[in-house]
Amino acid sequence: MALPTHVLMMYGYLLLFAWVFVEQIGVPLPATPVLLAAGALSVDGPIRFPLALLAAVVAALSADCTWFLIGRKHGHHVLRILCKLSIEPTTCVRRTQDSFGRRRGVMLMFAKFVPGLGMLAPPVAGQNGMEFGPFLFFDAIGVTLWVSVLLTAGRLFGDLLNRNPSVLNWAGRFSGALLLLGIAGFFVARVLLRRVILKALAASRLEPEELMRQLEAGEEVYIVDLRHPLELLPDPYTLPGAVHISPEALTARQHEIPRDRDVVLYCTCPSEATSAKTALALHKLGIERVRPLRGGFDEWKRLGYPMDAIPPVMPMIQAVAPAK
Numbered sequence: 537m538a539l540p541t542h543v544l545m546m547y548g549y550l551l552l553f554a555w556v557f558v559e560q561i562g563v564p565l566p567a568t569p570v571l572l573a574a575g576a577l578s579v580d581g582p583i584r585f586p587l588a589l590l591a592a593v594v595a596a597l598s599a600d601c602t603w604f605l606i607g608r609k610h611g612h613h614v615l616r617i618l619c620k621l622s623i624e625p626t627t628c629v630r631r632t633q634d635s636f637g638r639r640r641g642v643m644l645m646f647a648k649f650v651p652g653l654g655m656l657a658p659p660v661a662g663q664n665g666m667e668f669g670p671f672l673f674f675d676a677i678g679v680t681l682w683v684s685v686l687l688t689a690g691r692l693f694g695d696l697l698n699r700n701p702s703v704l705n706w707a708g709r710f711s712g713a714l715l716l717l718g719i720a721g722f723f724v725a726r727v728l729l730r731r732v733i734l735k736a737l738a739a740s741r742l743e744p745e746e747l748m749r750q751l752e753a754g755e756e757v758y759i760v761d762l763r764h765p766l767e768l769l770p771d772p773y774t775l776p777g778a779v780h781i782s783p784e785a786l787t788a789r790q791h792e793i794p795r796d797r798d799v800v801l802y803c804t805c806p807s808e809a810t811s812a813k814t815a816l817a818l819h820k821l822g823i824e825r826v827r828p829l830r831g832g833f834d835e836w837k838r839l840g841y842p843m844d845a846i847p848p849v850m851p852m853i854q855a856v857a858p859a860k
Contacts, residue, residue, distance in 0.1 A: 552595070553591040802833055
């Protein structure tokens with residue numbers, strides 16, 4: 537915390553605004569240490585708590601509004617890019633979409649407290665067609681809560697240091713090692729998780745050309761569309777004969793999945809991550825002939841292969857996104 541504290545004493549609110557905005561816009565530059573440092577400096581230092589709160593809130597809201605407008609214009613294409621930054625790309629967007637559909641206001645108010653959810657919530661809100669006014673209202677509450685908690689925690693710590701300076705020596709002895717250990721653990725977990733999923737995926741995925749040949753030959757293939765209902769808004773089409781089943785419902789509906797033919801899974805997530813994870817789960821249930829489709833829906837569409845229209849898109853959307 538020494539560097540942020542030193543810089544904050546020199547540049548104050550301008551740095552606080554810039555740091556929070558850059559972090560919220562997607563640059564991996566943690567704002568938490570800076571907010572804690574600002575809170576600590578607000579005890580007897582050059583930072584005033586109300587002005588620090590205002591600078592950080594305006595910065596975070598500016599970034600969130602930017603993502604909201606981008607999500608409204610570009611939809612799931614932006615979410616797929618953001619998903620690649622997640623430690624678990626298999627579920628990050630789907631989890632955000634599910635939470636938004638069930639309780640949009642509550643999700644926006646507490647998204648900043650959930651790792652990975654804070655940056656995904658605004659574009660999902662824009663993609664889902666939420667009005668800007670309600671979005672700004674709930675997001676402002678959430679951002680204010682998040683900034684207030686961190687500034688207050690820093691202020692309490694700063695007050696503790698003023699009353700007992702020896703705490704600083706004790707904290708400095710271990711804080712660096714713990715921080716490095718946490719960062720290393722984050723990246724190791726991310727690399728290992730991706731390696732396991734992608735290794736299993738590379739060994740079993742099905743090429744679109746091969747699936748097309750099977751369909752043209754009249755072979756019986758059971759195709760499962762794993763996309764979230766919100767992803768059907770920009771593309772209300774599916775592969776020929778595909779059945780729409782969410783990954784969460786596959787276990788309960790496993791009796792519908794045949795064991796005597798190939799089962800092809802597809803999604804729109806990076807590296808077919810949802811399909812790969814679902815295929816592994818079905819293997820554990822004894823369904824062996826399961827293969828993810830390479831490139832998913834987007835690759836099938838790019839190749840110009842036939843698709844079926846999905847007329848009842850809106851009822852599916854309403855099931856996860858109640859009317860405003």
